[in-house]
Amino acid sequence: MNNSTHITNLNVKPTSEAESTDTQWLDILQFTLFAVIFTLSATGNTLVCLVVARTRRMRTTRNYLLVNLAVSDLTVALWCIPFDMVVKIAAPEWPLGAAMCKLLWPSMTLVTNSSAATLAVISYDR
Numbered sequence: 001m002n003n004s005t006h007i008t009n010l011n012v013k014p015t016s017e018a019e020s021t022d023t024q025w026l027d028i029l030q031f032t033l034f035a036v037i038f039t040l041s042a043t044g045n046t047l048v049c050l051v052v053a054r055t056r057r058m059r060t061t062r063n064y065l066l067v068n069l070a071v072s073d074l075t076v077a078l079w080c081i082p083f084d085m086v087v088k089i090a091a092p093e094w095p096l097g098a099a100m101c102k103l104l105w106p107s108m109t110l111v112t113n114s115s116a117a118t119l120a121v122i123s124y125d126r
Contacts, residue, residue, distance in 0.1 A: 031085065062122070072114040079111055
C-alpha cells in the first residue's frame with residue numbers, strides 16, 4: 001500500500017474573471033488613495049506656507065524650517081504622485097520617453113530626500 005498523497009497542481013490560479021476583479025479592486029483603491037493623499041498634501045502644505053508668509057509673528061527660524069518641509073512635501077505631491085499614476089496606468093510600458101526616464105527618477109529621489117533632510121534639521125534644531 002502506498003500511503004503518500006500526490007498533489008499534482010499546487011499553483012491553482014483563479015479564473016480570469018476573479019483575477020480581474022481582484023486587480024480592478026486594488027487599482028480603484030490605489031487610485032483613490034493617490035487622489036486623497038494628493039489633495040490633502042497639496043491643501044495642507046499650501047496652507048502652512050500661506051500662514052507663515054502672511055502672519056508676521058510666525059516668521060521664525062523654526063517656522064521657516066516647517067515651510068521648507070511643506071514646500072518639499074508639496075513638491076513630492078505635485079511631482080511624484082501624478083507621474084506614479086501615469087506609470088501605474090501604462091505599466092509595463094514607459095510612456096514618457098527617454099528624456100523623462102533620465103529626469104524623473106533622480107528628481108523624485110531628490111525631492112523625497114529633501115523632505116528627509118529637512119526633518120533631520122528640524123530634529124537637530126529642537
